[in-house]
Structures are given as C-alpha cells and as structure tokens.
Amino acid sequence: MRRILVTGATGQVGSELTPALRRRYGADHVVAAGHRTAPTSALREAGPFVVLDVRDAAALAEVVRRHEIDTIFHLAALLSAVAEADPPRAWEINMQGLVNVLEVARAHRCAVFFPSSIAAFGPETPLARTPQVTIQRPHTIYGVTKVAGELLCNYYHRHFGVDTRGVRYPGLISAVAKPGGGTTDYAVEIFYAANEGRVFTCPLKPDTALAMMYMDDALRAAIELMEADPARLTDRNAFNLAAMSFTPAEIAAAIKEQVPGFAMVYEIDPLRQGIAEGWPASLDDSAARQQWGWQPAYDLAATVREMLTRLAATSASRGER
Ligand code: AKB
Numbered sequence: 001m002r003r004i005l006v007t008g009a010t011g012q013v014g015s016e017l018t019p020a021l022r023r024r025y026g027a028d029h030v031v032a033a034g035h036r037t038a039p040t041s042a043l044r045e046a047g048p049f050v051v052l053d054v055r056d057a058a059a060l061a062e063v064v065r066r067h068e069i070d071t072i073f074h075l076a077a078l079l080s081a082v083a084e085a086d087p088p089r090a091w092e093i094n095m096q097g098l099v100n101v102l103e104v105a106r107a108h109r110c111a112v113f114f115p116s117s118i119a120a121f122g123p124e125t126p127l128a129r130t131p132q133v134t135i136q137r138p139h140t141i142y143g144v145t146k147v148a149g150e151l152l153c154n155y156y157h158r159h160f161g162v163d164t165r166g167v168r169y170p171g172l173i174s175a176v177a178k179p180g181g182g183t184t185d186y187a188v189e190i191f192y193a194a195n196e197g198r199v200f201t202c203p204l205k206p207d208t209a210l211a212m213m214y215m216d217d218a219l220r221a222a223i224e225l226m227e228a229d230p231a232r233l234t235d236r237n238a239f240n241l242a243a244m245s246f247t248p249a250e251i252a253a254a255i256k257e258q259v260p261g262f263a264m265v266y267e268i269d270p271l272r273q274g275i276a277e278g279w280p281a282s283l284d285d286s287a288a289r290q291q292w293g294w295q296p297a298y299d300l301a302a303t304v305r306e307m308l309t310r311l312a313a314t315s316a317s318r319g320e321r
Contacts, residue, residue, distance in 0.1 A: 003029050005069040005110075007054050007101065008076030010034035013115065013218065015043060015177040017073060020219045022047050031067045035076065054097035061104045073113045073222065074101045080119055080275055082181030083142040094145035102156045102164070111163035113226050114153050116238035118170050118211050119183075120146040123278040130211075130280040132240050132287040139278050153237035165225050166238030170283065173303055174215035175310035183275045187212055187251060191304075194255045194262045195311040203269035206249040209281035213243040214298035214306065221294060228292035239288040243296035244303070245281050254304045 004021055008014045009032035019042070021030045027047035034043075035053050043049060050063050054076045063069070076097055083090035098114065105112045121130055122138040136147045146168075153164035171184020178192075179185045186203055187210075193200035221241055246254075252264045288294035298306070 002071075003031075003067055003069050004071045004073065005031045005033060005064060005067065006073045006075060007033045007052065007097070008035075008074070009043060009049075010040075010177070011075055012172060012174060012177050012179040013215070014073075014075045015040065016174060016215055017075070017219050017222060018043060019046065020223065021073070024223065031063065031069065033063065033076075054100055055092060057100040057103065060100050061107070064104050064108050064110065069108065069110055071111045071113070071226065072101055072105060073226075074098060075115060077145070078142065079180060079182035079185075080140055080142040081183055081272055083145070084140055084271060084275070087141040090141045090145060094142070095148060098149050098152060102152060102162060105162050105164075106156060106160045111165070111226065112153065112156075113222055114149055114164060114166040114237065115222070116146045116150050116166050116168045117143075118168060118279045118283070119143040119275075120150060120168055120238070121278070121280055125280065127280045129282050129284045130240065131284050132235060140275055150237045157236060163230065165228075165233065165236055167221055167225060167241045167288070168238045168283070169218055169241060170211035170213045170243060170280075172213055172215055172218050173307065175307050175314070176215070183272045183279070184210055184212065186248065186272075190251060190255065190264070191307040191311055194259045195308065195315060197261070200252075200262075200264045201267045202248045202252075202264050203267065203272045204248050204276055205268055205273060206266065207247050208273065208276050209245055209247045210276055211242060211245050211280050211283050212303075213241065213296065214303040216306075217243050217296045217298050220297075221288075224294065225288075225292055232291050234291060235287045239291070239294070240283040240285045241288055241294065241296075242283040242285040243298060244300050246300050251300065251304075254300050255308070258304060258308050
C-alpha cells in the first residue's frame with residue numbers, strides 16, 4: 001500500500017481509519033473522500049481531501065488516476081435501518097458504488113478493502129458462534145447488498161485478479177464520529193447518554209444479544225488484513241470477526257458499574273428489533289485467526305472504560321462539564 005483512497009472517509013469508520021492510515025503510511029499518501037457530511041478540520045487539513053460521490057464512476061476514476069491510488073478502502077455505504085427506509089437508494093449507493101470501485105480497481109490494478117457485516121446473515125443462519133461458511137439469507141436490503149458485495153469481490157478476484165479482501169464487522173462502538181442509521185448503534189448512543197447524565201431509551205429488548213466490537217480493534221483488523229500475506233488468504237471475502245457479545249441489559253449493567261446514576265428505559269423499535277433478531281449474537285472467527293493472525297484486544301469492560309474516558313475528555317475539552 002503506497003497510495004490509498006478511503007471512500008466514506010467522514011463516516012463512523014472512515015473518520016478514524018483515515019487518521020490511522022495517515023499515521024502509518026504518511027499523510028500525503030492517504031486521500032480522504034467524503035460525499036455530503038462535512039469533514040472535520042482534522043480530516044481536511046491533515047492530508048488530501050476530495051468531495052466524491054461513489055455513484056459517479058468517472059469522478060472516482062479521475063481521483064484514482066490523479067492520485068495514483070493503489071489501494072482503496074471502500075467504506076461509503078448506507079447502514080441497515082436507513083437502508084430499509086429507501087431500498088432502491090441503498091442498492092444504488094451500496095452496490096453501484098462497489099461496482100464502480102471494483103471496475104476502477106480492475107483498470108488501475110488497485111487492492112480493495114470491502115467491509116461486510118453481521119448483516120450478511122439472516123434468521124436461517126445459526127446465530128450463536130456463526131460459522132465462517134454458512135447459510136446467508138439476509139432479510140434486509142442492507143444485508144442483501146453485503147452478501148452481494150462479498151460475492152462480487154470474490155468474482156473480481158477470481159476472474160480479474162483484483163486483490164479484494166474483506167471482513168464481516170460486528171456492531172462497531174466508537175467515540176469519535178456517531179454512526180448513522182444502524183441497528184447496533186444503540187450500543188454507541190448509550191454511552192453519550194451516560195456521559196451527559198441522560199436517561200437512555202433503548203430501542204431493543206433487554207435480552208437481544210448481538211456481536212459487537214470496539215473501533216480500535218476494527219481499524220487494526222482492516223489494516224492487518226490488507227497487510228497480510230495473500231498466499232495465506234483462502235476466505236478473502238469476507239472473514240468473520242469476533243470480539244464480544246452482549247445484550248442491552250448487560251451493557252447497561254456494565255455502564256452502571258462506572259456511572260452509578262445511569263438509567264435506561266425500553267421503547268422497542270419494531271424495525272430495529274426485527275433486524276437484530278436475524279443477526280448473530282457471536283461469531284466463529286477462527287478463519288481470520290488462522291489465516292492472518294486476527295486477535296481482538298477489547299472486551300466489554302475495556303470498551304466501557306475507554307468509551308466513558310474518551311467521551312468525558314471530549315466534553316471537558318469543549319468546556320461542557
Ligand atoms: C448496522 O447496525 O447497520 C451496522 C452493521 C452491523 O453493519 N452497524
């Protein structure tokens with residue numbers, strides 16, 4: 001990886017992956033591409049930034065050509081709950097965007113990182129320790145785009161030799177950019193409520209267990225996979241990743257240990273609850289461990305400590321508390 005393009009750089013993963021890549025490969029070597037969300041000044045000023053809609057194949061090709069890109073981290077996508085509100089738009093952004101990325105990668109010999117998700121599974125999948133290879137019949141349009149994306153990445157690898165690699169991310173928990181429109185996002189919003197001393201209204205039932213991961217692990221996974229020896233990668237698109245599994249009741253209890261006054265009430269959102277019930281509670285990530293040495297570092301207790309510390313520091317620096 002010498003010259004990298006990050007699409008969706010202003011999103012939840014991109015706003016932390018871009019700085020991590022810049023620290024590792026040099027700021028000038030990592031081009032951040034965002035669409036509508038305004039980039040933070042840190043993202044815009046720390047290295048090259050371009051405004052790019054991944055649906056625009058010509059504009060994408062021009063950025064890749066102009067910056068001599070050899071690796072694309074393709075993060076631009078709509079998440080599960082917002083995608084469900086407008087399936088044709090989700091298909092256009094998630095699928096046409098990926099087709100455009102793969103086509104430009106084919107023409108310019110770029111490697112591609114594509115994040116799949118636990119959403120690539122569905123209610124017919126075994127949802128405890130979900131196997132690497134298993135039935136994938138998602139009921140959401142977001143999940144459909146993730147399965148199709150995995151297959152398309154494999155296709156471009158087999159037929160055109162594009163170096164595509166991907167992971168199936170669990171719900172991601174982070175303190176920098178808030179996610180938008182996901183089903184697992186309650187596990188991020190809960191920390192903002194705890195930090196601000198607000199009662200948290202949880203959209204999922206207390207016993208809904210989902211696979212989750214702290215952002216630092218997610219970033220390291222993306223970088224380690226793209227740096228891995230290709231000869232050892234037999235699964236490629238996409239590797240199950242595991243870190244922790246918890247229910248709303250369990251995360252609330254873990255937060256309460258650090259913030260004794262924290263309180264949560266339940267107001268079930270049928271859309272999110274229905275989606276969550278078809279997603280894995282935990283995953284078997286032995287393929288990732290064996291093929292490229294994957295090892296998570298954060299469990300629930302460590303995540304709670306980090307999230308509360310980082311959000312408190314951000315509030316303090318803004319003079320909020
Ligand atoms: C979502 O909830 O939509 C995402 C995901 C699990 O892919 N966080």
